[in-house]
Amino acid sequence: MTHADFRALHLRGMSRDFGLLNALKGVDLTVERGEFIALLGPSGCGKSTALNCLAGLLPLTAGSIWLDDKRIDRLGPEDRGFGMVFQNYALFPHMNVRRNIGFGLRMQRRVKAEIDAKVEEAIRLVRLGAQAEKLPGQISGGQQQRVAIARAIVVEPPLVLMDEPLSNLDAKLRLEMRAEIRRIHNLLGCATIYVTHDQDEALSLADRIVVLRDGQVRQIGTPEVLYARPAHADVAEFMGYRNVLPARAMRDGGIVRVSVGQATFAGTLVDDVNDGPALAAIRPEDLTPRDGGPLAANVRTAEYRGRDFYGVAVTADGTELFFRAEHRVATGETLHLGADASRVLVYAA
Amino acid sequence: MRGRMPAGERLWATAIWVIVGFFVLNLLALIATVVVSSFGTRWLGTWLPAGFTTRWYASAWEEFQLPDVLLTTLEVVGAVVVLSGVLGVPAAYAMARRDFPGxxxxxLVFLLPLLVPPITFGIPLATVLYRAGLAGDIGGVILANLVPTVPFVILIMVPFIQQIDPRVESAARVFGAGTFRMFVHVLLPLLAPGILAALLLVLVRTIAMFELTFLTAGPTSQTLVVALYYAVFAAGVRAGQSIDAMAVVYMVTSLLWLLIALRFVNPTQIVTRGKRAG
Amino acid sequence: MSDRVPLSVRLSQRGLDGVTLLALPALLFVIALFVYPFLYGLVLSFKPKVGGLFANYVTFFSDPFLYSTIGKTLWLAVPVTLLNVALSVPVALRVRLMRRQRLLTTILVIPITLGTVLVAEGMLNYLGPRGWLNRFLLEFGLSSSPVRLIHNYWGVFLSLVITGFPFTFLLTLSYVTGIDPSLEQAGAMLGARARQRFNEILLPLLVPGLIVTFCLSFVQAFSVFPSAVLLGAPAGDTRVISVAAYTAAFEDYDYSMASAIAMIMAFVQVAIVVALLGAQKLVYRGPAGGGKG
Known part of the structure; x- marks a missing residue:
């Protein structure tokens, strides 16, 4: 399949203002052809609003959307030609799989032979040959998901929008469909914008991740950057840095030392922090018991996760720490926890 | 779609609002005429009556024996509300909680009295009641009015009961509540909102139920709506304004209960079960 | 010592126990006051005052004064119901997008609550030769003489619109709001314009509900009674079938004939409803959601 030729999609100050929740405040973003972008954020951050604005289902209150040099934000959804996979799939319940997939082509009034051929190809692409004549109500959730994807891509859209498409599936199927979505994206070469609140999904699928919070872009970056070097403490917290500790920073040559309570250890500066109050962010998997670990804490709970133990420990001043241990730890035991300097990210408070 | 509307679509939307507005305007005007007329003195060929008075209410009160009629209405409606609850709620409970053959x-048997219009089954029903000597007095009117209201309560309560988790009842039993205490302390409080809604709807419907009361009532067992029908039917015998005064009394009675009912139910529920209340 | 399971256990496994018995009083009530009277009426209709088994039916279908009531009733009920359903669909589709639906639905529920008798009294005032409507038409030169809208076909027709439209509309609205809005959005994303979305998505999903709505509205309109007497010409154009049944029972005291007419009335209603529900089998009948099945 070949896709409508375009180089990039530009969002310029895209805003949507209706009340406090789900608003969108001046989003700027450029999406290249062939890119897979994940819009990531907690619920209410505006990520679904952003998707609906892109789709044309919600009008913008300010800003513009451009497909190369063509302004499209004034067009209705039917004139944008994008594909969309809805959270609940939104399959037409009165049409069988084949007719659902062919809907967009019929709306474009393509000739029947062409429609049949393209639908057949799409059915093969999503491996639904045996289900083609069934109604959506007669197939499983995973199969419905495939129909929804096939229906969105069969019209060869320049851009495919996906709104938390995996949230209705069980854990095993979710992993399977994740791989499937990426496979199809690679085959087609269109751009995909994928909304999710699950950072695992975003990390594993996307070429670039856009983190949204309160309707604003907090960070745009590759999965590697977002995982290892979140730009802000709140992004870090969302990306799995469960320990975000109030600290004091002291510059010491090339490194920064932070003190949490009585303990002092080395960290990596992310923001340009002066000496004084700061935040130290550490992933639980990086905070481990070690000889001379600066953070002394009592184990409150610990659970076996296969391979490692994960748990919560409490310092003398009552700070909760999420840690990982390679050997079984007992409740009440005192651990000396520490992390490598490169894994302790220091942000402005 | 939700974006900027094209001209054709905007024209279409305007046309629809004009139709709705025209309908509502005429409806309100129709009600207003009755109210204005009931307070008017002489009203011939002008927009409004020559003067205003409340004397038609006094004369309607006398002429149509409104105290008796209101009392009868109250008795009929009260009995219908209580009895349809007593018969309908337990049946709804059985229908919601058990699966049995048939x-x-x-x-279907419970649905039929709601689907068949009252005038159709009312005539054979009135015949049977007259033959049995039950029609003509208030007992017959109550029995006839219960025919659609008992199924109505069942229809509303079944989905309501189904959405209450049966494990709540099992839990009460596990904690040692007997059937009676389980009913009083667990089931009744959970069912109360549904029962209230269903019975308020029964009340509003029974005040307005014309056909069944008309077919079974005798001279002393007329409800307000039937008395109003006879007054309108025999218009000319009495002053039009006192008929309107009586119409206003009827209107106030039923709209008052409608307002109360709407605090607990959705307007759509007066017609249907509402938004899939299940 | 037999291992036979006691009867009560076997019954309760089939769902028959004390709880099931709670349905019994209501069932007995409906049988005594609905099923039995209907059957009684059916039998009674075959026991005419004079003549053989079918004498009532023969009389009905040979006397133009009687058999014409079917045609007159249909001539009222069918156009009114078609009009009400046809108006309800576009209005419901528009109202569904409104945030404040409740005010409109509350206003529309008023005529249903007030009932036909009060609407008839209001219409006699409002549409009468000296009513506001005719005053308005004369004052603004829209008509040279008062328009006759009561005591004829149109009086009954309009009263059936005033009480019937809200009923039809509220039913239609509940079906329309049952359709997942994301289906229409999906249609738009795939390039379908408003008309195509209506034809391809909304209408096919609405048809089953519209057929039910039509049936319920039609049955109501077909049994029109008080407004046909008060607003129509009960001896002429609007001598509907329920008037004929009522006259037979309470003016001629011929309960046998009245039962026969009631049975014919029920038969016509059932015939039309069955025909329409049969047609419904030919179209899609399933959930109108787009979600997981």
């Missing part, structure tokens, strides 16, 4: 058929 349940679909039973549901």
């Amino acid at each position: 349940k679909a058929l039973l549901m």
Whole structure:
């Protein structure tokens, strides 16, 4: 399949203002052809609003959307030609799989032979040959998901929008469909914008991740950057840095030392922090018991996760720490926890 | 779609609002005429009556024996509300909690009195009641009015009961509540909102139920709506304004209860079960 | 010592126990006051005052004064119901997008609550030769003489619109709001314009509900009674079938004939409803949601 030729999609100050929740405040973003972008954020951050604005289902209150040099934000959804996979799939319940997939082509009034051929190809692409004549109500959730994807891509859209498409599936199927979505994206070469609140999904699928919070872009970056070097403490917290500790920073040559309570250890500066109050962010998997670990804490709970133990420990001043241990730890035991300097990210408070 | 509307679509939307506005305007005007007329003195060939008075209410009160009629209405409506609850709620409970052979058929039997219009089954029903010597007095009116209201309560309560988790009842039993205490302390409080809604709807419907009361009532067992019908039917015998005064009394009675009912139910529920209340 | 399961256990496994018995009083009530009277009426209709088994039916279908009531009733009920359903669909589709639906639905529920008798009294005032409507038409030169809208076909027709439209509309609205809005959005994303979305998505999903709505509205309109007497010409154009049944029972005291007419009335209603529900089998009948099945 070949896709409508375009180089990039530009969002310029895209805003949507209706009340406090789900608003969108001046989003700027450029999406290249062939890119897979994940819009990531907690619920209410505006990520679904952003998707609906892109789709044309919600009008913008300010800003513009451009497909190369063509302004499209004034067009209705039917004139944008994008594909969309809805959270609940939104399959037409009165049409069988084949007719659902062919809907967009019929709306474009393509000739029947062409429609049949393209639908057949799409059915093969999503491996639904045996289900083609069934109604959506007669197939499983995973199969419905495939129909929804096939229906969105069969019209060869320049851009495919996906709104938390995996949230209705069980854990095993979710992993399977994740791989499937990426496979199809690679085959087609269109751009995909994928909304999710699950950072695992975003990390594993996307070429670039856009983190949204309160309707604003907090960070745009590759999965590697977002995982290892979140730009802000709140992004870090969302990306799995469960320990975000109030600290004091002291510059010491090339490194920064932070003190949490009585303990002092080395960290990596992310923001340009002066000496004084700061935040130290550490992933639980990086905070481990070690000889001379600066953070002394009592184990409150610990659970076996296969391979490692994960748990919560409490310092003398009552700070909760999420840690990982390679050997079984007992409740009440005192651990000396520490992390490598490169894994302790220091942000402005 | 939700974006900027094209001109054709905007024209279409305007046309629809004009139709709705025209309908509502005429409806309100129709009600207003009755109210204005009931307070008017002489009203011939002008927009408004020559003057205003409340004397038609006094004369309607006398002429149409409104105290008796209101009392009868109250008795009929009260009895219908209580009895349809007593008969309908337990049946709804059984229908919601048990699956038994013939349940679909039973549901159909309960649905039929709601689907068949009252005038159609009212005539054979009135015939049977007259032959049995039950019609003509208030007992017959109550029995006839219960025919659609008992199924109505069942229809509303079944989905309501189904959405209450049966494990709540099991839990009460596990904690040692007997059937009676389980009913009083657990089931009744959970069912109360549904029962209230269903019975308020029964009340509003029974005040307005014309056909069944008309076919079974005798001279001393007329409800307000039937008395109003006879007054309108025999218009010319009495002053039009006192008929309007009586119409206003009827209107106030039923709209008052409608307002109360709407605090607990959705307007759509007066016609249907509402938004899939299940 | 037999291992036979006691009867009560076997019954309760089939769902028959004390709880099931709670349905019994209501069932007995409906049988005594609905099923039995209907059957009684059916039998009674075959026991005419004079003549053989079918004498009532023969009389009905040979006397133009009687058999014409079917045609007159249909001539009222069918156009009114078609009009009400046809108006309800576009209005419901528009109202569904409104945030404040409740005010409109509350206003529309008023005529249903007030009932036909009060609407008839209001219409006699409002549409009468000296009513506001005719005053308005004369004052603004829209008509040279008062328009006759009561005591004829149109009086009954309009009263059936005033009480019937809200009923039809509220039913239609509940079906329309049952359709997942994301289906229409999906249609738009795939390039379908408003008309195509209506034809391809909304209408096919609405048809089953519209057929039910039509049936319920039609049955109501077909049994029109008080407004046909008060607003129509009960001896002429609007001598509907329920008037004929009522006259037979309470003016001629011929309960046998009245039962026969009631049975014919029920038969016509059932015939039309069955025909329409049969047609419904030919179209899609399933959930109108787009979600997981």
